[in-house]
Amino acid sequence: MRGRLILICVATLGVATALALAMPDSRAAPSVALLEADDAEAALKRATRESQLAETRAARLSAEAEAATEAATRTASEAAALAARIQQSEADIEIARARLTIARQQRAAVTARLAAKRVPTARLAAALQTVARRPLALSALQPGSLKDVVHVRAVLDGAVPQIAARTAGLKAELDRGRALEAQAAAAVEQMRGSEAALRQRRAQLAALEQQQRIASRTARGAALREAERALALAEEARDLDGLVDKLGEVAALRQELAALPGPVLRPENLAAALPPEAAPAPSSAASSPPPRDFQLPVQGRTLAGFGSKRASGLAATGLTLAPAKDAQVVAPARGRVAFAGAYRGFGRIVIIEHDGGWTSLVTGLAMVEVAVGDSVIGGSPLGRATGGTEPVTIELRQDGKPVNPLQYLR
Known part of the structure; x- marks a missing residue:
């Protein structure tokens, strides 16, 4: 005993x-x-x-x-x-x-x-x-x-x-x-x-x-002129929706010009040519597929979903994400940069035109690394997120009408 x-x-x-x-x-706690x-x-x-x-x-x-x-x-x-x-x-x-x-x-x-x-x-x-x-x-x-x-x-x-x-x-x-x-x-x-x-x-x-x-320095002349045009449109637009609409009009005009027929055919070949009214019109958003391999531009917690009520009482037209400070922001899909820079009340933003009348809008960037006229693919770096109290928003529009981006995530 x-x-x-x-x-x-x-x-x-x-x-x-x-x-x-x-x-x-027993170990000193690191400052994390x-x-x-x-x-x-x-x-x-x-x-x-x-x-x-x-x-x-x-x-x-x-x-x-x-x-x-x-x-x-x-x-x-x-x-x-x-x-x-x-x-x-x-x-x-x-x-x-x-x-x-x-x-x-x-x-x-x-x-x-x-x-x-x-x-x-x-x-x-x-x-x-x-x-x-x-x-x-x-x-x-x-x-x-x-x-x-x-x-x-x-x-x-x-x-x-x-x-x-x-x-x-x-x-x-x-x-x-x-x-x-x-x-x-x-x-x-x-x-x-x-x-x-x-x-x-x-x-x-x-x-x-x-x-x-x-x-790309040698090819910057045309891009600089297009960037100046985008800035002028930003000054004319009443708000961000107006800017997206104006840029959409410019993109539609550019697509129409690209779809115009080439040189006039010789008279003997006119019979084989399509009449003007039969010429194919630009594809409408209703029949065009969404951007391929669509992804969110940044990683982070979702603060507000599509359609949720904002402080103003209006429904959110996109997703609001809370990224880390200096988080990498990428292009959501393949397209062409239509606007890149500061816009009043929204900080630095990037607007990308996609095929078929689709447009994506990314806001909340601390730094922009693309320029107007740049061609990007899904995942191309756009810049860095501000982070902290400044969220990143992503909007996807079809012929100017907001749609839920989550429906098209890969």
């Missing part, structure tokens, strides 16, 4: 000591901006899905770049693949931040439970230590009957299994806390690795974009 009591005493004393040492974190505890699980699922999608896009675009025979097509695919890798790194950082938040939250719960058991466990260890060191003969000489001593020993004999079980439970809690601390440390290391990859990929994209700008 005495030997068992000494062993239990030592075990309990060890647990009490470990409890005292386990209260503060954590997520809200209630949002961590949802953020982890969303970021994991976004990382997988970005990785798939990057692989597809890299394959397209390798298979491209034209330099311009290859460069565009390479830039889009790098942008997808950047978005993958951003999602991986969000994954690590969510895992760190969850681990810290669980670690705090374990610490709170251990704190509640710290004082009684320490008292129990001290009492057991005193009893274990006191000989039975000395206890018999103290005031009181030997019957009381026997009674105490009997109580202890029945309590020892309970003490052993609870000691094992406390040890399991301590092991759980150490495991959570290791998970948090792994999440921090993952975040640091993702941040390093993000910096490297951004540098690669900047170098590639610099090469593109140098290669």
Whole structure:
């Protein structure tokens, strides 16, 4: 009995000591901006899905770049693949931040439970230590009957299994806390690795974009004139809807001009020519397919969906997303940049014309990396998001009429 009591005493004393040492974190906590505890699980699922999608896009675009025979097509695919890798790194950082938040939250719960058991466990260890060191003969000489001593020993004999079980439970809690601390440390290391990859990929994209700008300087004359025309239309438009409508009129006119017949045929061939009224008209949006491989321009939590009520009481004509600061913004689909720059009340925006009367509008950019007249593919880098309190909005329009972008996501 005495030997068992000494062993239990030592075990309990060890647990009490470990409890005292386990209260503060043994590692210095890095200064990492954590997520809200209630949002961590949802953020982890969303970021994991976004990382997988970005990785798939990057692989597809890299394959397209390798298979491209034209330099311009290859460069565009390479830039889009790098942008997808950047978005993958951003999602991986969000994954690590969510895992760190969850681990810290669980670690705090374990610490709170251990704190509640710290004082009684320490008292129990001290009492057991005193009893274990006191000989039975000395206890018999103290005031009181030997019957009381026997009674105490009997109580202890029945309590020892309970003490052993609870000691094992406390040890399991301590092991759980150490495991959570290791998970948090792994999440921090993952975040640091993702941040390093993000910096490297951004540098690669900047170098590639610099090469593109140098290669396209000779063809910038017409683009500059078109950019000046777009700015003039922006000054004339009453609001953003008016700007999109005006740009749509210009795009429709450009398509009509492109669809005009070539040189007049010789008289002997006039019979084979179509009469003017039979000439094919530009395809209408009702019969034209939506942009292929449509994707959201930036990663982030959805703040407002299509059709939701805005503060003004009007229905939202697009999606509002909450990206991270400086998050990569990409083109939602293949098209031609119709407007790129600051617009009153909306910060920096990009408007892209797609085939068949489709138009996409992206707002909330801190920096724009495209110019009017540029041809883009789905995933081409457009710029960086402001982030913070400034959301990014994406609108998709069909002949000027807003439609729900989520219906056309790949």
